[in-house]
Amino acid sequence: MTGSPAPVPDRATRIVVVGAGFAGFETVRRLLRHQRRSTDRPIRVTLISPDDFMLYTPLLPDVAGGLLDARFVAIPLAESLPGAELIAGRVDSVDFDGRTLQVRNREGAAETVEWERLVLTPGSVTRLFDIPGLAEHARGLKTATEALYLRDQMLEQIELAARETDPAVARARRTFVVVGASYAGTELTAQLRALADEAARHRGTVPDDVRFVLLDMADRVMPEVGEKLGDRVLEVLRGRGIDVRLGTTIDRLTAEAAELSDGTTIATRTVTWAAGVTASPLIQELGLPTEKGRLIVGADLSVPGDPDVFAAGDAAAVPDLAQRSGKGADDAITPPTAQHAVRQGKVVARNVIASIGVGTRKDYKHNDLGLVVDLGPRFAVANPVGVHLSGYPAKLVTRAYHLLALPRGANRMAVSAAYLGDAVFPRPLVSFGLVSADEASFPRSQGIPAPDSD
Ligand SMILES: Cc1cc2nc3c(=O)[nH]c(=O)nc-3n(C[C@H](O)[C@H](O)[C@H](O)COP(=O)(O)OP(=O)(O)OC[C@H]3O[C@@H](n4cnc5c(N)ncnc54)[C@H](O)[C@@H]3O)c2cc1C
Structure with missing residues (x-):
């Protein structure tokens, strides 16, 4: 370029x-x-x-x-x-x-x-912490590479689980752990849940077969939107069968399991780390x-x-x-x-x-306008200029906000068309498998130095 x-x-x-x-x-x-x-x-x-x-x-x-x-x-x-x-x-x-x-x-x-x-x-x-196995086995959500990897990884694991003869391995493949219940991790969990539900509908299986665990060290989800909206989000996530564990993080991670700080171990092949930057x-x-x-x-x-x-x-x-x-x-x-x-x-x-001599310098000062958070089918929360919204009104505000904020007309059109399509058609169950686990690793996708290279 x-x-x-x-x-x-x-x-x-x-x-x-x-x-x-x-x-x-x-x-x-x-x-x-x-x-x-x-x-x-x-x-x-x-x-x-x-x-x-x-x-x-x-x-x-x-x-x-x-x-x-x-x-x-x-x-x-x-x-x-x-x-x-x-x-x-x-x-x-x-x-x-x-x-x-x-x-x-x-x-x-x-x-x-x-x-x-x-x-x-x-x-x-x-932001990675000094947790054994974290940098090697978890993946993040900051790049397009990582987003594509997560989509494909989830669909592939669901496919593999369907052919698996060992029920314990099948369950591990169908278990997805996300760490970080701030807006990025919470939105990700909600969107992956929606895709997994579509896969279940297609296969004629029970959506609860696919298990999502959302962890956070804090005692609330999405502190950015305030206590009232955060409680509402927690209620909706749990209503969708997502196992939200607060005050909990990962102590150790291997390719096949996450050992949690609450003393339990979750067998899983997919852990997303979205606990800060x-x-x-x-x-x-x-x-x-x-x-x-x-x-x-x-x-x-x-x-x-x-x-x-x-x-x-x-x-x-x-x-x-x-x-x-x-x-x-x-x-x-x-x-x-x-x-x-x-x-x-x-x-x-x-x-x-x-x-360089044109105009005058200015100090940066900006009052936060609030946050919009899309939580998958039929639900969002938003607090534009301090007004607390949830459900359909928040969904409308959230989508309108992103469409306006996208800085290019062609992208706005493509996203609008995809949203319209989503209202009418099922989500496409497509995994191209073009991104390998190695390409989505922290050093390769985000340029974070590997743990052993100083
Ligand atoms: C999943 C997710 C959801 C989010 N949702 C929201 C939201 O709803 N609302 C909100 O306000 N914020 C949100 N954020 C936060 C927002 O994305 C960041 O605050 C924002 O991207 C910061 O902008 P930036 O320009 O500082 O950095 P970035 O947008 O991260 O851009 C930095 C750029 O610098 C490049 N770069 C890095 N190192 C080098 C180098 N050494 N040499 C050259 N180039 C380099 C990177 O490749 C990148 O292109 C979200 C973030 C994530 C990950």
């Missing part, structure tokens, strides 16, 4: 953005607007990303649940960001004195890229101060001591001015959500442009 940048004069300021997620994509989109308008302060915009698309992660559970195609949630960069220079690869290191960085492409070749302004938006990866490994390589693993930035999103370097999104510890000036703690930082990442992207672009 090397895009054809628009011709820019030699004196153009080179701005390099690292990572094409919510924050990086929005930053580049805004910078390109300036590029098109301003001739007296020209800029050259370079975007470095391992993928040639921006991934709309909030709909990954729908991909895992067989409701959406992975391409529907992937926004092609070349088409969406015309005028940007696109470099396919991962940034390994940054030289702040020399104003360069090192990019490694898929084949391992390194390239040095010069920058005059740098925007770091490499996002986050799944931590900043991209790149942040630790920079040698700059961090807070909770995220790069410390000021309220204008620049790195203290280097006004030409900026960071935003999940990778940055951004002061949450809305919380600090309200009821929140004095040291609050913004939570790692797409909602903040997009809005920070807008502010970063403005402040980068201000740093």
Whole structure:
């Protein structure tokens, strides 16, 4: 992926953005607007990303649940960001004195890229704990690769269980464990349950034959939506036969079983770990101060001591001015959500442009607008601007929100068509089997260093 940048004069300021997620994509989109308008302060915009698309992660559970195609949630960069220079690869290191960085492409070749302004938006990866067997045997839900793997793995295990002669092995194959009852893990469990129910209908078997266990160390599901909606979610999940165990996590994992902190052991071949995120490994390589693993930035999103370097999104510890000036703690930082990442992207672009002499810098301040959570057939919860909704009204708000937030018309159309189809037709029971367990492992799918490689 090397895009054809628009011709820019030699004196153009080179701005390099690292990572094409919510924050990086929005930053580049805004910078390109300036590029098109301003001739007296020209800029050259370079975007470095391992993928040639921006991934709309909030709909990954729908991909895992067989409701959406992975391409529907992937926004092609070349088409969406015309005028940007696109470099396919991962940034390994940054030289702040020399104003360069090192990019490694898929084949391992390194390239040095010069920058005059740098925007770091490499996002986050799944947070792994020091639990024996976790990194080897669990899989995450942060990438399209992982979502496709989970869909195929579940359908394949259900198929294999049907031909299995040992009832204990068949039961293990039909048992799916998800760790993390925040929105990602809960949405995933609900969507996989819906797909498993479709498989049961098709086979004429009892849906309860397929067992889902959802674990969380907290004493509530989805603390983000408040106690009342969280209780409602718990009731709906349990009503669908999902075994929700709170105050419980995994102590040890093997290829065939999960040993839980409540002293029980669950025989299973499929464990998804969705228990939180931590900043991209790149942040630790920079040698700059961090807070909770995220790069410390000021309220204008620049790195203290280097006004030409900026960071935003999940990778940055951004002061949450809305919380600090309200009821929140004095040291609050913004939570790692797409909602903040997009809005920070807008502010970063403005402040980068201000740093070359156009306009003024602005501090980032945003009041959280709430969360929308789709929980499979006929149910969702949402708390837009503090209004608590559940059931059909929440479903409507949730789907409308995602359709509006998707940054490309063709993707919106494809997702709308899939939702309409879902209302009329059964979910397609299709597993392509194109993603191997190894490809979906944390090092390969998310770039998290393998446990034994230091
Ligand atoms: C399943 C799921 C559901 C979610 N649902 C919601 C929701 O409903 N609402 C909400 O607000 N948030 C939701 N989130 C959280 C949201 O996805 C993140 O907060 C958001 O993606 C953060 O945006 P970002 O730009 O900081 O990082 P990301 O979107 O993660 O993008 C980072 C990009 O940087 C790239 N990158 C990483 N390292 C490097 C490197 N070294 N060099 C170059 N590029 C690199 C990555 O490949 C990626 O493309 C969800 C997340 C998940 C996983």
